[in-house]
Amino acid sequence: MIRLYDTMAREKRPFVPLNPQRITMYVCGPTVYGRAHIGNARPAVVFDTLARLIRHEFGENSLVYARNVTDVDDKIIAAADEESVDPSVITERYERHYLEDMGALGVAPPTVAPHATQEIGPMIAMIERLVGTGHAYEAMGHVLFSVPSDPDYGVLSRRDREQMIAGARVEVAPYKRDPADFVLWKPSPDGVIGWDSPWGRGRPGWHLECSAMIEHHLGQTIDIHGGGLDLIFPHHENEIAQSRCVHAGAPLARFWVHNGFVDMGAEKMSKSLGNIVTPADLLAQGHSGETLRLALLSAHYRSPLPWTNALVEQSKTILDRLYRAAGDGEPGEIDAGVVEALSDDLNTPAALTRLQAIVDPATLKASGKLLGILQESATGWFQGETDADAIQSRIAERAAAKKARDFAAADLIRDELKADGIILEDGPGGTTWRRE
Numbered sequence: 001m002i003r004l005y006d007t008m009a010r011e012k013r014p015f016v017p018l019n020p021q022r023i024t025m026y027v028c029g030p031t032v033y034g035r036a037h038i039g040n041a042r043p044a045v046v047f048d049t050l051a052r053l054i055r056h057e058f059g060e061n062s063l064v065y066a067r068n069v070t071d072v073d074d075k076i077i078a079a080a081d082e083e084s085v086d087p088s089v090i091t092e093r094y095e096r097h098y099l100e101d102m103g104a105l106g107v108a109p110p111t112v113a114p115h116a117t118q119e120i121g122p123m124i125a126m127i128e129r130l131v132g133t134g135h136a137y138e139a140m141g142h143v144l145f146s147v148p149s150d151p152d153y154g155v156l157s158r159r160d161r162e163q164m165i166a167g168a169r170v171e172v173a174p175y176k177r178d179p180a181d182f183v184l185w186k187p188s189p190d191g192v193i194g195w196d197s198p199w200g201r202g203r204p205g206w207h208l209e210c211s212a213m214i215e216h217h218l219g220q221t222i223d224i225h226g227g228g229l230d231l232i233f234p235h236h237e238n239e240i241a242q243s244r245c246v247h248a249g250a251p252l253a254r255f256w257v258h259n260g261f262v263d264m265g266a267e268k269m270s271k272s273l274g275n276i277v278t279p280a281d282l283l284a285q286g287h288s289g290e291t292l293r294l295a296l297l298s299a300h301y302r303s304p305l306p307w308t309n310a311l312v313e314q315s316k317t318i319l320d321r322l323y324r325a326a327g328d329g330e331p332g333e334i335d336a337g338v339v340e341a342l343s344d345d346l347n348t349p350a351a352l353t354r355l356q357a358i359v360d361p362a363t364l365k366a367s368g369k370l371l372g373i374l375q376e377s378a379t380g381w382f383q384g385e386t387d388a389d390a391i392q393s394r395i396a397e398r399a400a401a402k403k404a405r406d407f408a409a410a411d412l413i414r415d416e417l418k419a420d421g422i423i424l425e426d427g428p429g430g431t432t433w434r435r436e
């Protein structure tokens with residue numbers, strides 16, 4: 001029996017799906033305008049691990065997992081303006097990077113990945129229903145959700161009205177009837193991405209897309225809704241309000257599961273603080289995706305995770321030891337103790353402790369895979385490490401050659417690596433590499 005901590009109930013509850021043959025999980029995905037940092041990778045890895053556990057428990061085809069891609073947003077528009085390109089150039093580039101980075105961390109693609117720009121029809125239809133039932137109104141080309149129209153607003157975050165207004169950092173805008181009201185649709189001036197709608201040419205507000213996509217792909221009430229703690233308010237509160245108001249009070253999700261932050265000592269890791277570490281950087285430094293995944297799973301998902309070099313090194317040491325113990329054999333049966341630890345609100349630290357006590361290589365291998373590690377052979381693991389070291393030393397030789405203005409030698413190194421399927425990329429932070 002899986003038990004999950006439900007943010008709505010503020011307690012751990014037995015996870016009994018509505019329909020065990022079609023369990024539904026939705027996780028708020030990336031806004032694709034920049035490279036994902038390790039804090040963005042945490043929910044991807046956590047919910048991937050939960051998906052593995054659910055499939056182990058209920059069957060390989062039991063779960064429909066949806067993770068959206070926000071590909072229309074003011075930050076995307078700003079990034080596109082900066083480079084004088086179409087927003088799709090930005091979103092396609094960073095979605096590709098996101099999938100590469102998460103793939104390296106062993107995150108399997110979700111069952112469905114709805115894109116905001118492909119779901120405008122369902123979003124407009126949802127706004128029309130909200131307007132029709134008096135939960136939304138049009139003003140100056142905007143459509144706003146009327147927070148006072150929903151007496152249950154605030155049920156997830158348990159905030160009172162003053163806290164809500166302060167927490168949302170709302171601007172008093174002339175088109176708002178109430179400061180807590182939030183945007184469902186906003187006008188797009190000429191030259192800015194937009195779609196025709198009953199309220200003129202415009203684009204959706206961010207909160208709306210998740211409600212519309214959940215209804216479209218999963219149904220009215222889903223089993224699990226996930227995301228980072230920072231999304232509880234206002235984003236998830238707003239999703240709940242929108243969905244419940246169009247579904248005659250039916251709850252949006254039966255379990256609300258939130259992961260904690262990755263921090264850099266005292267600070268949360270965030271783009272705005274400029275203290276980010278990206279999986280791409282760490283991979284380019286020669287760390288393996290499994291090492292980063294193990295580091296992300298080393299703390300319980302609801303706890304803060306301080307990200308340090310020591311954590312990465314320690315995770316690598318643990319993996320080396322596990323690979324030596326697992327060897328090159330085939331996976332066998334999954335250890336019941338590992339399943340039990342994961343079933344207790346995804347207690348990955350306990351599962352990892354248990355994993356390190358497993359003696360039988362076949363059991364170890366199968367149990368590691370449930371956590372998304374030990375996916376390759378021990379030979380492959382230790383070979384990959386030798387290769388990474390060798391590539392780093394070739395990159396250092398090339399940098400030395402360039403410094404000595406021996407460009408022919410530098411180009412030769414690059415070409416030799418290319419012949420081996422290794423692509424070098426020179427950037428402001430130095431040279432990184434990737435496999436072709």
Ligand SMILES: [Zn+2]
Pocket residue numbers: 027028029210235239
């Ligand atoms: Zn969302």
